[in-house]
Amino acid sequence: MFDMTPNILRNFFHKSSTRLYPKETRQAFGNARGELYNEIEACIFCRTCARKCPSQCITVDTKEATWQCDPFVCVYCGVCVENCPKKCLHQKNDYRKPVTDKEIIFMKGETKKKKCEGDPQET
Amino acid sequence: MIKGIIMVFIGVFVAPLLGGLIAGVDRRLTAWFQSRYGPPVWQPFFDVIKLFGKERMVVNRWLVFCAHVYITAAMLSVVLFFLQSDLLLILFVQAVGAIFLVIGALSTTSPYSQLGANRELIQILTYEPLIILAFVGIYLVTGSFRISEILVQTKPLLVSLPLLYIALCYALTIKLRKSPFDFSTSHHAHQELVKGFLTEYSGPYLALVEIGHWYEVVLILGLCSLFWATSWIGIIALVGVTYFCEILIDNVTARLTWRWMLGYVWPMGLAMGFVNLIWLHGR
């Protein structure tokens, strides 16, 4: 009977193992697969990422030079990053922050002039 | 007279605050035992205030009625306790509340609520005889069922009623719905009856039930304190140790079934109580 007691008491007399998350944030692991972003200036709009993506969350328009990703469909598998011929796709170590409205990452790039709309990288 | 009024005031207003605080400390300690950080100690108050602010949603109006009767009876029993009244009377008044709570749960067509209510009845069935026996033990020592007579004792009751105190602790565990007896409803999630007989009490009515529960906790800890009522230190030590052990037991046991409770606690508790009574008789 009461075989759990030693464990319980050990817990009681030690510091709790809780990570007090919003107060203390733990460093993410180096190669964790987080939010996807595109260095649009390097992108050649080859559509490899769109083709390889298992959840089909990336849409690339070669003519208009747009790169668009639905972050709410993305499954953070990293396949696009691995297959990107220009290595311009990257993953951060952390996820996007929760939001109250849906949004889509839309990037327009041209060889000379680049413009970012609704770029949420900084969030 | 003034003392009486003060006592009533304590019973009505201070007791629930104390009960809520105990609940908060309980949750904090449980968290520590589980290597967690735990909620702030005044968390139960937030819970209750929030519940009062929620939408009123009912399955059945009997539920509302019963919740109110429950809290009245719980409050009255605590007041009677502080007025140092008759122990049996306190138990009976407390039973009014407990039974109405069950009747409220039974008055719905919800199967979980019904099953929970039936289990709660079994819990009542188990703890009530134990408490009565404890009172009889007190009577045999003091010659009265009145609390006021206990307070004039010079020797702690615990000395002559150790086994009955253990039996009372069983009742306490059942009443607090702590593991292994948390089967009519549970403070923790993941219970096969979801929330048992509290399933259909929601919003403000759940808040009433929660406050009623605080009253009951104070009452039953008060009953425990009677066993060392000769000094304040004794009371605090006894209640503190008892409650600490309750939390400990809550954390080191699995939930068992009511069949086990009837087959184990009943014989054990009654036998211990009985032995203690015989021994008192023999003196």
Added chain:
Amino acid sequence: MLNTILFVLILGPFIAGALCFIIRSGHVRSFIVLAMGCLIATASIILFIKGPFSHTPPPLLGIPTHFLVLWGDDLLLFVMLYFAFKHGHLFTKILIIFQIVCLDYFELFMVDHTENFPLFFADNLSLIMVLIISIVGSLICVFAIPYMNKHEEHQGLKKSRQPKFFAFLVVIIGAMNGLVLSNNIIFMYMFFEITTLGSFMLISHDQNETAINNAVRALWMNCVAGAAFIIAMIWAYVIQGTVDAQKLIQAGHMGGIMLTPLALLCFAAMVKAAQIPFQSWLLGAMVAPTPTSALLHSSTMVKAGVYIALRFAPGYAGTFLSQSLAVSGAFAFLATSAMAIRESNGKKVLAYSTIGNLGLIFACAGINTPEAITAGILLIIFHAFSKALLFLCVGDIEQHIGSRDIEVMRGLYARMPRTTLIAVLGIVTMMLPPFGVLLSKWMAIEAASKHLFVILPLAVGSAMMVVYWARWAGILLSAPHGLKVEPEKQGLLTRFPLLVLVWGAVVLSLCAPLVYSKLVVPILSAPSFSIRAGIFENPTGTFLFYPVMLILALGFIYAVYAAKKARKARLSGPYLCGAQTTDPESFEGPMKKPVAVLSGAIYFESIFGNQKLTVWVNIFGGMLLALLVGGSL
């Protein structure tokens, strides 16, 4: 005046019964029953106001009373013998023949009929009993009028058997009045036997096989009681040379010599009150139409048993008999509570609860302190009202829904809100403070605290009692949500007794301190409680009767107000794991079929459920009874 009242109370019902039997018109019968009810209720109140008395009425029609009794008794016994032969029950035959022989020998050759003592004696205990018998009994008779019409309708009888039914129904009331007022134990014995015959006739009323079997069982068990009674009577006479009950009681146990007759009397009383192991006759009586059970359970028949025990209680105070009576009463309380907990048949639950409460009264008689006697008497009063009420409710419910099963009564509130509320109130008065039954239970527990073998069964039994009452009340109230509840129709003759009983139960409880100080105190050797501002107090404990009642009543009123206010709240179906369909009371089951949820209470089948329990209980109960009788030899 006194003669007239006694005549009305005792012989009135007999005459009314005879009229019922002879005049076969339904309307006239109803009138007779109503009139008799009013008459004896009034008479009992007048008698009550007049207060205690001892009295010998002039001989009826000039015939010496003891002749009347002898003839009456012989007639009675031969009628019983006829039925014993008709149903071919050997044991009953033997018992009855034994009784005839003993009685005739006793009356003809032993008793000195010139002994001068009051034939009738009434103290407050008797008066209380008369009140209960007359008022509650009459109400039950009134209820029976519409009930029996419907009952026969259900049965589809060609020829009404109502005349006989009502005849015996009212006769029992008369016999009970006679029993509690008699001071001559031969009288007592006669009335005792009349109730036996009456209950036999009433139980067998439906004339089907179970009814007859159960009636025969009731007959032989009660004959055992009769035989014990007669032996006790003769034995006592041999020792003390008197048939004056008061003298017998005052003489006490005479250093143990009188103990055996007293034990036999107690034994007779316990059999009459269907204590374990003789509970089966009362349970069998459930087959009879509900008014029968109501009458047998609440105010008459079984109460005859506890009355005798309480009446003779001073006689055996402080003896081993007293102790063992307390223990076996407490044991009956425990055992029947355990058996009731697994019962879903409403009437059986009521029956077990009756036996349990009677056991409690026996326990009180056995404890034999003023507190305990107080508890016993109060319990008789409050129990009679609540139990009669509950029986009548169940009868009414049964006629509406065609079942007496508690599970079938689920959601009754939606169908018959009036009766349901009355029934729930009845249940509440049976188990919760500050109502009378609980007040007396409190007294009983406090009084029993020194008796280890009494307090343990009491503690466990009362917890079990709470379980089955609360379960029932909850089930009655359960109603599908959102349903508009329409009050059902109730006939005047149905509603009147129910309302009187429910008000009686509540108001009597409210007046408990008054009832105690005015009625009970005079009987006691010493007052058991002091009453101040509605607070019962003695050295053992305090019951803050009015304060508790006041606050609970306020809480009740506020709760009603809150429930009314909750009308505005949003209705939502019960929680069904999110699987509910458009009907909030059914869920989408496998194969997409809607399944209606069904709730059944827990009946502890695996714990209290087996027949073995009954067998063991009977064996143990029998042993206790043997101890009770044998220990006093």
Added chain:
Amino acid sequence: MKEVISTTKGTVVSKTVDMKKDGYRFVTMSCVELDADTVDILYHFDRDLHLKHLRLTIQKKEAVPSVSLVYFAAFLVENEIQDQFGIRFDGLVLDYERTLYLEKEAPDAPYCRISVSRDVKSGED
């Protein structure tokens, strides 16, 4: 897939019974659409980590005798095939009547596709 034994509708149950007698554990069944009309049903069995298969080729319209009386465990997968391929099984011990997974709103027999649409899709990119 090494040991594959072909069966017919008539023999599949008796062969399953033989398998059971030989001490095989029923692993599962797989259903594959071959063309617009026919499907393959594969019964997989295992004994001591060694797999054995039965192959039953049938018309989609045909009813297949259920093996759930031989192996109770088959009832689930047979119900699944009923749902997904619309093939009927006769003598199921617990028949969900094609409601095991799918609701009315979902496509009927989704695993029966017309091969043309598939080619279009795969040819797209």
Added chain:
Amino acid sequence: MARTIIPFGPQHQVFPEPIHLKLVLEDEIVKEVVPALGYVHRGLEMLADVRDFHQMIQICERVCGICSTIHAQCYCQGIEELMGIEIPDRARFLRVIWAEIHRVQSHLLWLGLFADAFGFESLFMQCWKIREKIMDINEATGGNRVNPSINIIGGVKRDMNPDMAQWVLTQLDLVEKEVNHLEKVLLNDYTVKKRTVGKGVLTREKAMELGAVGPTLRGSGVEQDIRQIGYAAYGELAHRPVVGIDGDAYSRNRVRFLETLQAIALVREAVSKLPAGDISVKVKGKPEGEVVTRVEQPRGELMYYIKGNGGKNLDRLRIRTPTFANIPPLLSMLPGIELADVPVIVLSIDPCISCTER
């Protein structure tokens, strides 16, 4: 007797996943049970029509979040067999390492949930606390706590350098130490035994007949574990299946507990034997033909049937998950037990409904 009919699920506290049981009770004893599935059915086998066979890896990983690595491993193994690819030795060992880490994770998760099913909250907390270390290992080595996503056709995606391997081992040492503390609780505690011993008994014969797999089968005393086939690198590692005797919830509990320790030992051995070399080979061509491939998942035998037609989309992908096979035995265990034991027994097969329904 009074009957009670209750819906147990789809949303029910005790089950993390939606499954519905229609329970008919008498005095809280289960008299009849009928399950209803389909609350998690997505139809992902059909996605093979619209995704190519490489993309299917990610989808197979998401058949079930608790054993994602092993699903992907099984799928890759099947495709490799179809295409005749020999993967490098290092990749074989790495697959074992990740699979076993995953097993530890899954078993700890299960031990916690199982403890919760019989209301042992602190034990649940303890198990999940320990499990967090494994989640960290997953995140550090694979890049995600739940879906490390390291399998690709032809090998594995990420390598494990010696430093990392050492860190993993030290973490596992800590885990093992803590798991050992729980041994007495899980296998010896009075209340735990009261709730598990003799509950939901599945005899050896019944288990075989009803097609039970994994710890459920081994708990009934059948020594069968797909790892004995020696897929991946299991042929080169020493292990023997853990077997129970009684076939009750306790026995299954014991099997899973001991398997947790065994898995840790396997990781250690695999790391020590980890050969040098490439972690993947280049894949050319398209799968054609049909294959049945099996691996041992934490819950038991996982079977993939794959049929390719030489195109980039597969003709048929069929997944038979262990829970799917364990549901019939479960149904045979439920009648006659107490309501309170329903969660215990349901969880004792370690149900994974999202696997079952796919």
Added chain:
Amino acid sequence: MDILKKLTRKSRIKSPWLLHFDCGSCNGCDIEVLACLTPVYDIERFGIINVGNPKHADLLLVTGTVNHRNKKVLVNLAEQMPEPKIVVALGSCGLSGGVFREAYNVIGGVDKIIPVDVYVPGCPPKPEAIIDGVVTGLEKFSKKKDG
């Protein structure tokens, strides 16, 4: 009165009781939700308890794709929650259907069935992200009307 209202608001934020419904997820998000309750993340710090009963809950955490069968359950559960309540959708599947978007039995994200207040992306979202999501949801509470 004002103080009472303020207190209620504050308590609401301090004590969000949680109902978790797995609406057809792959378990990935589920176990992360459960992980939130366990010692390492311990969301009881914020007063969050997993109540498992819609009638007591303030916060509905939905994981996974909605399919034709469980959408009714989802609606039923949301309906049985007393106001004010917050719905948080977790993970790619809960947001849009994720990888399973094109499967035949998948309707899509939770927001196609019931209004969603907070979207937490991730496959599965880390417990930290779930905590963030809940905190974002709580901010919405102050904007909601009293129940």
